[in-house]
Amino acid sequence: MSKRVLIFDSGVGGLSVYDEIRHVLPNLDYIYLFDNAKFPYGELPAHELVHRCCGLISRVVARHPVDLVVIACNTASTQVLPSLRTLLSVPVVGVVPAIKPAAKLTRNGCIGLLATPATVSRPYTEKLILEFATHHRVLRCGSTELVIQAERKLAGEPVDQARIHEILAPWREADTSPDTIILGCTHFPLLKEEILLALPGVMLVDSGSAVARRVQSLVGGVNDAENGEAWAYCTRLDNKARLLQTALQSYGLESLIEWSE
Numbered sequence: 201m202s203k204r205v206l207i208f209d210s211g212v213g214g215l216s217v218y219d220e221i222r223h224v225l226p227n228l229d230y231i232y233l234f235d236n237a238k239f240p241y242g243e244l245p246a247h248e249l250v251h252r253c254c255g256l257i258s259r260v261v262a263r264h265p266v267d268l269v270v271i272a273c274n275t276a277s278t279q280v281l282p283s284l285r286t287l288l289s290v291p292v293v294g295v296v297p298a299i300k301p302a303a304k305l306t307r308n309g310c311i312g313l314l315a316t317p318a319t320v321s322r323p324y325t326e327k328l329i330l331e332f333a334t335h336h337r338v339l340r341c342g343s344t345e346l347v348i349q350a351e352r353k354l355a356g357e358p359v360d361q362a363r364i365h366e367i368l369a370p371w372r373e374a375d376t377s378p379d380t381i382i383l384g385c386t387h388f389p390l391l392k393e394e395i396l397l398a399l400p401g402v403m404l405v406d407s408g409s410a411v412a413r414r415v416q417s418l419v420g421g422v423n424d425a426e427n428g429e430a431w432a433y434c435t436r437l438d439n440k441a442r443l444l445q446t447a448l449q450s451y452g453l454e455s456l457i458e459w460s461e
């Protein structure tokens with residue numbers, strides 16, 4: 201029997217991580233769960249986020265046993281992992297901002313952390329910066345608007361490039377502009393081209409491939425099944441969610457079902 205992995209995010213951001221995972225492990229079964237009823241996570245108070253993620257994920261896992269859970273969301277991972285791990289008996293892999301790799305890559309010693317408003321101000325993020333980038337200058341930009349632009353892009357709606365330029369303008373004009381940008385929100389790899397248009401020449405770093413390697417080391421590469429099953433759950437199947445169906449299908453997620461308790 202195929203091993204099954206649950207991938208979780210508030211919206212379509214986790215698809216950027218799922219894509220890396222299924223690239224190295226194409227034969228597993230996948231459930232992609234997104235909590236669009238509570239989107240955006242970057243604006244939720246921390247205690248509400250912990251309560252919501254722990255409740256929802258443990259109920260889904262109780263109905264659909266899985267071998268591993270991936271929290272494909274920096275906003276949730278930087279807050280929820282300890283509580284979630286005490287509730288689940290399977291491994292839980294999180295996604296946190298790639299501060300260590302960015303600190304190794306930068307040439308001018310200036311790094312930009314692009315994430316949600318919650319992630320840029322989390323104590324966990326602070327700890328990562330202190331541990332791996334104390335000798336660098338780390339500029340932070342927390343933006344929910346960019347998260348919404350990524351959702352629009354995958355819904356087939358136009359992306360507002362002028363607005364992306366405006367959001368990132370301080371990093372073009374800073375005395376020392378960052379040469380390396382951490383995409384510390386899983387929605388942002390979906391906007392790579394747009395971000396590069398606004399910040400030409402920068403290096404973009406995300407955690408997707410590191411997470412895929414971690415998943416591979418935990419579930420192992422052995423799998424007899426030719427093609428795994430993959431489907432998506434959302435927490436509210438409204439017209440906005442339906443607009444995402446084409447994008448979900450392009451990631452091999454054939455059906456989109458509303459999760460009901």
Ligand code: DGL
Pocket residue numbers: 209210211213214239240241242243272273274275276316319344347384385386387
């Ligand atoms: N994709 C998410 C992250 O990595 C959350 C975006 C949001 O819902 O605000 O942080």
